[in-house]
Amino acid sequence: DAGVIQSPRHEVTEMGQEVTLRCKPISGHNSLFWYRQTMMRGLELLIYFNNNVPIDDSGMPEDRFSAKMPNASFSTLKIQPSEPRDSAVYFCASGPRTVATNEKLFFGSGTQLSVL
Amino acid sequence: EDQVTQSPEALRLQEGESSSLNCSYTVSGLRGLFWYRQDPGKGPEFLFTLYSAGEEKEKERLKATLTKKESFLHITAPKPEDSATYLCAVHNTDKLIFGTGTRLQVFP
Numbered sequence: 001d002a003g004v005i006q007s008p009r010h011e012v013t014e015m016g017q018e019v020t021l022r023c024k025p026i027s028g029h030n031s032l033f034w035y036r037q038t039m040m041r042g043l044e045l046l047i048y049f050n051n052n053v054p055i056d057d058s059g060m061p062e063d064r065f066s067a068k069m070p071n072a073s074f075s076t077l078k079i080q081p082s083e084p085r086d087s088a089v090y091f092c093a094s095g096p097r098t099v100a101t102n103e104k105l106f107f108g109s110g111t112q113l114s115v116l
Numbered sequence: 117e118d119q120v121t122q123s124p125e126a127l128r129l130q131e132g133e134s135s136s137l138n139c140s141y142t143v144s145g146l147r148g149l150f151w152y153r154q155d156p157g158k159g160p161e162f163l164f165t166l167y168s169a170g171e172e173k174e175k176e177r178l179k180a181t182l183t184k185k186e187s188f189l190h191i192t193a194p195k196p197e198d199s200a201t202y203l204c205a206v207h208n209t210d211k212l213i214f215g216t217g218t219r220l221q222v223f224p
Contacts, residue, residue: 004159033211042216043160043203056211091159104150105212107159 004108006092012114018080021111023092024073031095033105034067034077038088049075082115089113118143118208122215129194129222137189137218139204147207149187151180154201154217163202194222 005024013019025032033048047057049069057067064083069075079086089112093105121140129135141149148167152160164173166182173180177198179190189202201217 035214043205043214045211045213048211093159103148103165104162105160107161109157109159 004092004094004106006090006108006111008111009109010112010114012116013082014116015083016081017115018078019082019086019113019115021077021090021092021113023075023077023108025075025092025094026096026106027073029094029096029106031097032069032075033093033095034075035091035093035107036088037091037110043091046077079113082113084115087113087115118206118213120204120206120213120215122202122204122218124218125216126219127221129191129220131195131222131224132193134190134192134194136191137202137220139187139189139215140185141187141204141206142185143206143208143213145209147209149182150205150207150212151178151187151189152203152205154203160203191220194220196222196224198222 007022031050034046035043036046037043046059047067048055052069065079067077089110091107091110093107095105119142123138148165150165151163153163154160164180169182169184171182177192181188199222201219203214203217205212205214
């Protein structure tokens with residue numbers, strides 16, 4: 001299995017531009033999570049999906065952030081417009097069971113986002 | 117509010133020098149405590165899950181233990197390849213809450 005696949009690995013953009021991050025979870029996994037990691041705050045949960053349905057988006061910082069999961073094999077996290085404070089590493093993770101009974105998560109390699 | 121605090125933030129060890137990393141937590145409805153390892157430029161990789169006080173798990177030079185308020189990750193005779201950031205996370209009713217990690221460096 002290829003694991004969780006994220007793209008791009010690195011993204012450099014200018015303030016105000018739209019950014020789209022992509023994630024392909026492990027086949028057969030039922031839950032998908034988007035995390036953001038910074039030195040100051042560590043790993044923060046942004047949103048998670050269970051069977052393609054968004055369950056909790058309370059971690060999404062503001063309306064500039066949106067996430068979709070149109071099918072079981074693909075999810076996107078979009079930032080529009082982007083701001084310098086959005087610079088961070090964004091991780092996607094998937095889990096084999098439903099959120100309530102989840103055990104370990106499998107993380108992708110992340111997208112390093114820099115907003116200038 | 118559910119919270120996870122890890123200490124120390126950074127730890128430098130000589131190869132073979134054993135030590136422990138701490139993870140203190142407050143959570144309502146603990147469903148499990150997790151340890152992950154994160155190498156630079158990569159995502160966290162699962163190490164252990166502990167579910168109840170008194171439980172212990174081992175993997176090579178690592179041993180994780182759990183009490184009602186904290187967990188320890190003991191590293192016995194570490195090697196340079198053990199250098200990484202170690203993350204602790206608690207699973208409450210529906211999600212994982214991570215600590216900010218301990219950055220471990222092991223020198224030959």
